[in-house]
Amino acid sequence: MHIKKEMKLADVIQLNYMLIPVIHRFGINLGFGDKTVAAVCEENEVDLNFFLQLVNAYHDKDYFPKEELQSIPSKDIVTYLKMTHSSYLNEKLSEIEDLIEALQHTETEDEKYILLIRNFYEGYKNELTEHIMHEEEVVFPYVLTVEEICKAGVISEKNQKIYDSFSILKYQDAHDDVEEKLMDLKTIMIKYLTPPLNTNLYHKIIQDLFKLEEDLNYHSRIEDKVLTPKVILMEKSIKNLL
């Protein structure tokens, strides 16, 4: 079922609880009573069209309203992606890290294996952080510049420099292996490690890793299927301009 503007936002969340962090990233807090999606968006000054396209894209893997999404300014998409990034960096990653650290305190013989997991996770976290920083420092500014050039119809000197320094093709090439380590970590924890005494905590960590992976997949779907094609189109029209 597609999410529509006249639905109650509370019902939307009953439909798919994975949307809780998504609406939170829009700055919308729970406790909205029986208000509709449209009303809550208006109250929080969130663009209704963008909100609907995005939650639907999250909710349904097959939902790809490319044309509608294409009409949303890249600026809004970038802002949203940045919010997601900061929730990864500031919340999700450190939450899981804390859990792994707590596992270490259980003082069992497995302690050194948990240290192994911890170091591995640390490595993954650094990799993801680096990837995110690259997007924020290189990719997003490039996207915004491309949009600016498209709008203006001319390339200013400052924009020319940024435009020449990057191309979305480079981004596509580099944009694949961030989840490799995450999958390895899950595999190791599921297949190759004897769980420590605190199995509840151990299971929770694995489940959290699955959720993180799912969320990252949602996230990169927006990047790969919405932002990238949009930029490719804009790049083409700039080439014609030149």
Next chain:
Amino acid sequence: MARSTILIAENSFLIRKGLRSTLHSLENTEIVQSIDNKDDVCKIVNQIKPDILIINPELLPTNCPDLKRNFKNGNKLSLILISDQKNIKEELKADGYIHYLDGKNTILDLLQEILNEKNQNSITDKNADVISAREKNILKHIALGLTNKEIADQLFISIHTVVTHRKNITQKLGIKSVSGLTVYAILHKLISMDEVK
């Protein structure tokens, strides 16, 4: 084991959705996309290179008649037809056939069979899930942080052989990254923790 990817091309929404949810219970597979448009088939197949293509014969594009040919070299796409015409499988040289009235288990069994075949082909050592002594030795060197070239030199084998071993190890263990393989090596006492820098 690497995940197998499935692409569904079918113009009926109900069948598309139904198939997706039916195949959901297959392990280690992922339905990468479903399409309902004949024009897109060639492009998307070439772009995402699925392991299995489940397609309604009506959607088989005329401008690239032999979808399978593109995949002969290395990509080994399996073609499954979904239709109500029983003899169509032979006609189009497909690997499998799903009838509209097939039950859930029939469909899942068919898919599982094709997946098993694929995995058999992709793993050189068919009998063993666990890695061989030779592979253990290679894994040990990988875990110690050596490059393919260094491993080849130390073991007096070609780089090509090292690469093949690496591929097999990754496939058998389901671990891709070097740091992941290192963790495995430590857990299985191929190297000690102190040996890793």
